[in-house]
Amino acid sequence: MSSAVTDAHEHDHDHHGPAKGLKRWLYATNHKDIGTMYLVFSGIMFFIGGFMALIIRSELFTPGLQFVAPNFFNQMTTMHALIMVFGAVMPAFVGLANWMIPMMIGAPDMALPRMNNWSFWILPVAFSMLLATLVMPGGAPAGGWTMYPPLVLQTGDAFPFLIFSVHLMGLSSIMGAINVIVTIINMRTPDMTLLKMPMFVWTWLITAYLLIAVMPVLAGAVTMLLTDQFFGTSFFLAAGGGDPVMFQHIFWFFGHPEVYIMILPAFGVVSEIIPTFARKPLFGHDSMVYAASSIAFLSFIVWAHHMFTTGMPLTGQLFFMFATMLIAVPTGVKVFNWTATMWKGAMTFETPMLFSLAFLFLFTIGGFSGLMLAVVSSDIQYHDSYFVVAHFHYVLVPGSIFGIMAAVYYWLPKWTGHMYNEKLGQVHFWLSTIFVNVTFFPMHFLGLAGMPRRIPDYSTQFADFNSIASIGAIGFGLSQLLFVYVVIQCVRKQGAKASSEVWEHPKGLEWTVPSPAPYHTFNDPPKVAAEVAFS
Amino acid sequence: MIRRTCLSVAGLILAGSAKADWALNMPRGVTELSVETYDLHMQVFYWCVAIAIVVFGAMIWSLVRHRKSLGVEPAKFSHSMAAEVIWTTIPIIILLLMAIPAAETLVKLEDGRKPDLTVVVTGYQWRWHYAYQGEDVSFYSSLARTSADARRKNSGIDPFTVENYLLEVDRPLVVPRGAKVRILLTSNDVLHAWWVPDLAIKKDAVPGFINETFFRAEESGVYRGQCAELCGMDHGYMPIVVEVLEQDEYQAWLDNQKNGDAKLAAAK
Ligand code: HEM
Ligand SMILES: [Cu+2]
Ligand SMILES: [Cu+2]
Numbered sequence: 001m002s003s004a005v006t007d008a009h010e011h012d013h014d015h016h017g018p019a020k021g022l023k024r025w026l027y028a029t030n031h032k033d034i035g036t037m038y039l040v041f042s043g044i045m046f047f048i049g050g051f052m053a054l055i056i057r058s059e060l061f062t063p064g065l066q067f068v069a070p071n072f073f074n075q076m077t078t079m080h081a082l083i084m085v086f087g088a089v090m091p092a093f094v095g096l097a098n099w100m101i102p103m104m105i106g107a108p109d110m111a112l113p114r115m116n117n118w119s120f121w122i123l124p125v126a127f128s129m130l131l132a133t134l135v136m137p138g139g140a141p142a143g144g145w146t147m148y149p150p151l152v153l154q155t156g157d158a159f160p161f162l163i164f165s166v167h168l169m170g171l172s173s174i175m176g177a178i179n180v181i182v183t184i185i186n187m188r189t190p191d192m193t194l195l196k197m198p199m200f201v202w203t204w205l206i207t208a209y210l211l212i213a214v215m216p217v218l219a220g221a222v223t224m225l226l227t228d229q230f231f232g233t234s235f236f237l238a239a240g241g242g243d244p245v246m247f248q249h250i251f252w253f254f255g256h257p258e259v260y261i262m263i264l265p266a267f268g269v270v271s272e273i274i275p276t277f278a279r280k281p282l283f284g285h286d287s288m289v290y291a292a293s294s295i296a297f298l299s300f301i302v303w304a305h306h307m308f309t310t311g312m313p314l315t316g317q318l319f320f321m322f323a324t325m326l327i328a329v330p331t332g333v334k335v336f337n338w339t340a341t342m343w344k345g346a347m348t349f350e351t352p353m354l355f356s357l358a359f360l361f362l363f364t365i366g367g368f369s370g371l372m373l374a375v376v377s378s379d380i381q382y383h384d385s386y387f388v389v390a391h392f393h394y395v396l397v398p399g400s401i402f403g404i405m406a407a408v409y410y411w412l413p414k415w416t417g418h419m420y421n422e423k424l425g426q427v428h429f430w431l432s433t434i435f436v437n438v439t440f441f442p443m444h445f446l447g448l449a450g451m452p453r454r455i456p457d458y459s460t461q462f463a464d465f466n467s468i469a470s471i472g473a474i475g476f477g478l479s480q481l482l483f484v485y486v487v488i489q490c491v492r493k494q495g496a497k498a499s500s501e502v503w504e505h506p507k508g509l510e511w512t513v514p515s516p517a518p519y520h521t522f523n524d525p526p527k528v529a530a531e532v533a534f535s
Numbered sequence: 536m537i538r539r540t541c542l543s544v545a546g547l548i549l550a551g552s553a554k555a556d557w558a559l560n561m562p563r564g565v566t567e568l569s570v571e572t573y574d575l576h577m578q579v580f581y582w583c584v585a586i587a588i589v590v591f592g593a594m595i596w597s598l599v600r601h602r603k604s605l606g607v608e609p610a611k612f613s614h615s616m617a618a619e620v621i622w623t624t625i626p627i628i629i630l631l632l633m634a635i636p637a638a639e640t641l642v643k644l645e646d647g648r649k650p651d652l653t654v655v656v657t658g659y660q661w662r663w664h665y666a667y668q669g670e671d672v673s674f675y676s677s678l679a680r681t682s683a684d685a686r687r688k689n690s691g692i693d694p695f696t697v698e699n700y701l702l703e704v705d706r707p708l709v710v711p712r713g714a715k716v717r718i719l720l721t722s723n724d725v726l727h728a729w730w731v732p733d734l735a736i737k738k739d740a741v742p743g744f745i746n747e748t749f750f751r752a753e754e755s756g757v758y759r760g761q762c763a764e765l766c767g768m769d770h771g772y773m774p775i776v777v778e779v780l781e782q783d784e785y786q787a788w789l790d791n792q793k794n795g796d797a798k799l800a801a802a803k
Contacts, residue, residue, distance in 0.1 A: 063694040063701075065686060071768045144765045150742060151725040151767055238743020244726060279603070281613040309728060309763075310657045311737045311746040314645045318638055325630045329623060336622040339593050346603040346611035360594065368583040375633070376569070378576040378739050381561055384728060384763040398632060449558035450732040453761045455771030456685055458693055459701045464557060 017519050025223075026121075029113035030519060031098045032415075034120050036096030039408070041123055043484070045087030046401075052080040057439075057473040063460050072457035074142035074494075075134070078255075081145030086169045087127050089396070092404045093174045093265040094119075094281070096289070099205050100411060101180060103510040103517060104198050107191030107528040113183040119175035126168035133158035144454060146255070148224065149236040149247050153229050163226045170215040177211035180204055189509070189525035195286060196528065198508050202266030202289050206296045210257045210264075218254040221247060245310050252303035260299045263395060264292060266403025267334060272357040273410050276340055276506040277353035278345030282322075286335045291330035298327045308379050317376050324374035326501050331367055335360065350503075351425035355406035358398055358433045366394030369444065384454075387447025393440045398433070405483065412490050412496035417516030420490040426488060431479035438472030540590070562733050569735030571640050579633055586629070637702040647749055650717035652710065658720070658727030658740035658762070665708050668719075672792045678772045679703035686772060701703035702759040707776035711785035712755045720746040725767060731760035731777055739764055752779040 018024045018033065027032050048403050059067050068076070092143025098116065102109055110116050133140040136184045138156010139535065141147070147162075184205050188197070197205075223246070224235040236247045282288065304312060304320040312320075336456040338360055347353070349391045373379050384390055413419050440466035447453075458466065489495065498515040509528065513521045563573045601607055653668040659675075668671035677799035678686075679747040682701050710716050720729055722740035729748075730737035738748040752758070760775040780788060 001660060064690070064692075069688060074765070074768065074770075097601065101675075140777065142767070148726055148765070150738070151765065155726070156768060219600075222779075238741075243744070245744070249579065252687040255768065264663050278601070279609040280611070284615075284619055285613070285614055287619050295693075309737050311739070311744070314642065317641060317645075321637060321641070322634060325711075329626050332626045333619070333623060335590060336618075337599065337707060339590065340592065340615075340618065342601060344612075345601050346607050346609040347598065347601055358599070361591065364587070364590065371578050371633075372576065375575060375637045376581055377572045377735075378579065380644075381572060381732060381735060382575070383737060383767075384730075417559045423702060445559045445576075448561040450730075452730070452761050454765045455761075457694075457771050459699070460697075461558065462694075473743045519748065 010021070012130075013453070019053070019321075024303070028117055028120075031102050031110045031113070031116065032519065034110075034113075035095045035097075035099030036415075037120050038091045038098060039124075041313065042092035044081050044403075045127065047092070047480070049080050049083035049088055050480065052076045053142070054473060056080065057470040059145055060457055060458070060466050061470040062467065063380075063458055063463050065457050070456045071139060071142055074144075074454065075140040077454055078141050078144055078335065079130070079134070080180045082130065082141075083127070084120075084396075085145065085255050085258075085378060086166075087123070087486060089174060089262050089400050091123060093204075093262075094205070095267070096174070096200075096265065096407050096411075097180055098430065099415065100510060101183055101201055101204060102187070102386060102509055103414075103513065103521055105184065106200050106509050106522045106528070107183060107187035108522050109497050110179050111187055112179045115175050116157070118181050118248045119172045122168050122172040122175075126165045129161050129168075133161050136161070137493060145246075146251060147225065148251075149201050149228065149244050152225060156345060160227060163222045166222050167219055170219045170446070173211050174215050177208035178214075180208040184208075189522070189528060191525075191528040195289065196269075198287065199271035199288055200265070200268035203271070205262040206292050207261050207264045210261050210296055210299070214254040214257045214261075215251060218258075221250040221254065224250075226468075227476075245307070248307050248310060249303065252306045255301045255306065257296070257299045259392075259395070263403075264296070265355050266359065267292060267402050269403045269407040269410070270338065270359050272350045272506075272508065274341050274405055275404055276410075276503050277350060277356075278342045278347050279504065280341060280345035281507070282337070283340035284333075285341075290335055292335040294330040295327060296406075298323060298330070302327060303377070305374060308376050309383050318501065321374055321376045324358065325371065326376075335364055335367070337458050339345075350409075351420070351422060351429055352406045352410035353523060354426065354429045354433075355402045355409065358429070359402045359406065362394055362398030362402070362433075362436070366391055366399060369394065371454035377444075378483040382447060384452055385447035386443045386451045386453055389444035389453050390440050390447060391489060397440065398436050402432070408487065409522070411510070412487065413495075413502045414510060414515050414517055416490050417492045417498055418490055418512075419498050419502075420443065420486050422496060424482060424486045428479060430484045431482065432476060435472045435476035439469050439476055442466075442468045542596050563751050564733040565756065566734055566750050567753065568640070568644055568750070569733060571643070573736045575636060575640055577733040578636065582629060582633060606678060614762050623740070639753045647717065647747060649715065650749065651714040653708070653717040653719060655710065655719045656708075656729055656740065656768065658724070658729070658773075660724050660767050661762075661773040663704075663708075663729070663773060664723075667789075670789065670793070672789065673707050674792075676706050676708065676776070677703045678774060679705055682770070699759065700763070701772065702774045702776070704774055704776045707757070707778045709778045709780060709785060709788050710752065711782045712752055712779050713782070715749060715751045716747050719724065720748065727762050727766045727773070728764035729760070729775060730763040731775055733758040733760075734777065737763055740744070752777075755779045755781055 136157040141155050141158050141162045143152035228234040228235055232241040236242045236244045271282055300322045305324045373382055403515060409425055446462055446465050451458055500514045501511045509526055561573055561576055565569055655666040657664040662675050662677040664675050681697050682703055683698045685694055720738050720740040722742040727740040728737055734750040736748045736750050737748050756779055757779045762770055762773045
């Protein structure tokens with residue numbers, strides 16, 4: 001990049017802005033454009049998946065079957081989960097990575113822009129295919145997002161499309177992850193040593209390694225399903241010498257790291273936001289890095305805690321119980337460090353901070369139920385009941401999703417150059433936080449009282465808490481329309497103009513460029529001045 | 536509905552006195568191990584509550600006192616080795632305190648020695664089959680007619696009028712009180728899971744494999760559960776009912792079953 005020979009060419013490059021019309025998006029290589037596409041895509045998927053959730057909750061509002069057939073109900077739970085996990089949460093984080101990582105490390109763009117384009121455009125194809133299964137003979141996949149055989153092999157025509165779309169999602173994630181790693185390792189501004197990197201960059205680096213490690217495992221697992229179905233193998237069929245439970249081992253070897261893939265970037269986000277609004281540096285930056293790394297490592301040796309009822313040797317159960325309990329230690333360290341960051345700060349409560357605080361409290365509740373689930377003999381009662389549904393929705397909705405929303409509010413002024421409507425943002429926050437609890441808290445009780453998950457109808461003793469949860473879900477769903485409104489208002493530049501710092505002296509290189517961030521930033525590597533540096 | 540909601544809030548506050556409909560907690564159950572599991576569950580729960588009080592307390596304190604609107608100056612500190620060490624070691628100690636009883640119960644749970652009675656339980660889409668080993672008694676157990684009628688979409692039957700809606704079967708599994716029952720589980724088609732909360736057992740039924748689990752019911756009565764592993768369309772409609780009888784009643788039931796079968800055979 002440095003040689004004088006390329007100067008003339010570079011000069012041209014600096015001044016051409018985005019292409020016009022559709023081509024700008026179809027051929028996009030600019031990290032900001034691609035980030036925007038990821039975020040918009042994720043938003044659309046969030047609403048499609050949310051709509052399915054509302055079908056589920058409407059059916060469960062009272063006992064008896066009112067709206068859908070049991071088989072369609074199972075299609076909804078399966079598709080809801082697949083769409084939320086692979087279509088909403090993961091792409092949102094990749095979108096944030098695309099927008100922010102280059103700006104946070106002082107790089108001009110992602111390292112591999114064309115692959116970046118490809119990894120995005122695979123997603124609409126994958127999800128169009130997945131959604132198309134809804135109208136295929138036999139309907140959409142209905143065997144649960146975990147795709148356990150032999151049940152999943154009873155899927156109709158949708159089966160190969162399910163497998164292929166999972167392959168595509170995995171491909172997209174791996175390419176995204178490679179891009180993140182190469183960018184972070186090679187394109188940091190020379191001043192920025194690894195331990196000076198912002199936490200969001202750190203958590204994404206770890207996440208990217210997790211992705212590269214486990215997405216191929218998922219691909220392998222579903223490929224074996226495919227060959228079992230069509231090519232006469234019997235990896236998972238006892239009749240041919242296979243073992244259905246082996247699929248669960250492989251799936252959860254992917255699945256547990258996957259849940260951390262969905263939370264680590266959110267850890268990064270709140271680690272950026274809390275210091276800004278507490279006006280105090282992040283407490284224990286380095287120990288946060290080590291904690292996130294240990295969580296990532298431990299996530300590879302706890303998978304069988306999803307399988308305590310499958311029949312495992314005692315020693316296996318003991319090992320997976322202890323390993324799972326151990327994860328609570330680095331997770332605790334993170335929570336304590338965030339608390340210490342707020343301690344003796346001078347806090348204000350703008351929307352991104354509010355979402356981060358809700359994250360802190362409610363994610364911790366999910367951590368507590370996780371700890372309870374780790375204890376094998378209790379888990380035998382909790383497993384596959386609504387208690388587990390409560391657990392993972394606490395870590396995923398006020399955890400991952402609130403993390404994403406906090407990030408959007410925090411960086412939106414940087415992206416658009418205008419402030420969002422703070423008052424509406426706060427209304428959105430309060431509605432979301434209240435309804436998320438109304439929806440998911442009663443599910444703990446339902447599970448403990450004995451209600452299994454994934455059932456379209458239930459005994460009358462579960463009626464009351466189910467109605468409450470359904471009301472909460474509809475409230476939560478409607479509240480998100482407000483979010484869309486606030487974002488659109490901001491994108492249309494209807495708020496006050498944002499300064500380049502946006503907030504009060506936040507740390508990080510992204511705040512040294514103007515708002516909105518110009519189409520090309522950091523063509524020359526910046527200096528990391530003391531006032532924006534981490535640790 | 537509003538009245539119900541108010542009641543529910545009241546119910547939450549008076550958690551201890553909640554009735555069945557507002558059940559908030561796991562049943563204590565009727566086996567030694569179900570009670571032990573319940574105690575373990577409560578113990579871990581109380582640890583969580585204690586930790587929550589400390590952590591949330593610190594957060595709330597900070598939220599109240601350390602706000603810019605009170606005119607405070609933010610402190611500058613950003614590291615403390617001592618603090619890090621403390622909040623790494625204390626959780627480890629708490630975890631050890633939890634892990635020991637957890638391991639003890641688990642070891643008991645896996646103790647399969649000397650069963651008094653063995654029943655082979657086979658999952659089918661969508662009912663259960665019970666075979667009493669060595670007794671020549673076996674039968675299917677399906678959702679009871681009353682529930683099966685009411686559960687149809689827009690059946691016009693109000694589920695609240697059906698007794699034990701979705702939790703009633705035509706023929707329950709019958710076992711004697713005080714006997715250690717060994718359940719051997721397998722499946723004929725896809726995965727199922729046999730779950731009875733009051734007995735604190737849940738185990739997967741895996742086609743081609745046999746899983747085992749145990750229980751010894753200390754009280755006679757009727758205990759209800761459901762299939763807990765997604766097994767397709769009617770996964771929600773394959774309940775489990777276990778009837779625990781006194782030893783002599785059980786023997787009478789068993790004889791009756793055998794004679795009944797013999798009579799049927801004779802009639803043919
Ligand atoms: C303190 C940390 C955590 C612990 C100890 C923990 C423990 C567990 C355990 C033991 C289960 C299995 C429950 C069962 O099926 O019987 C489980 C399920 C689950 N957890 Fe966690 N968890 C933790 C944090 C998280 C986080 C951070 C996420 C995601 C953001 C997460 C997402 C899930 C999901 C999605 C499931 C259910 C998957 C399914 O069966 O469909 N958990 N967790
Ligand atoms: Cu897990
Ligand atoms: Cu089932």
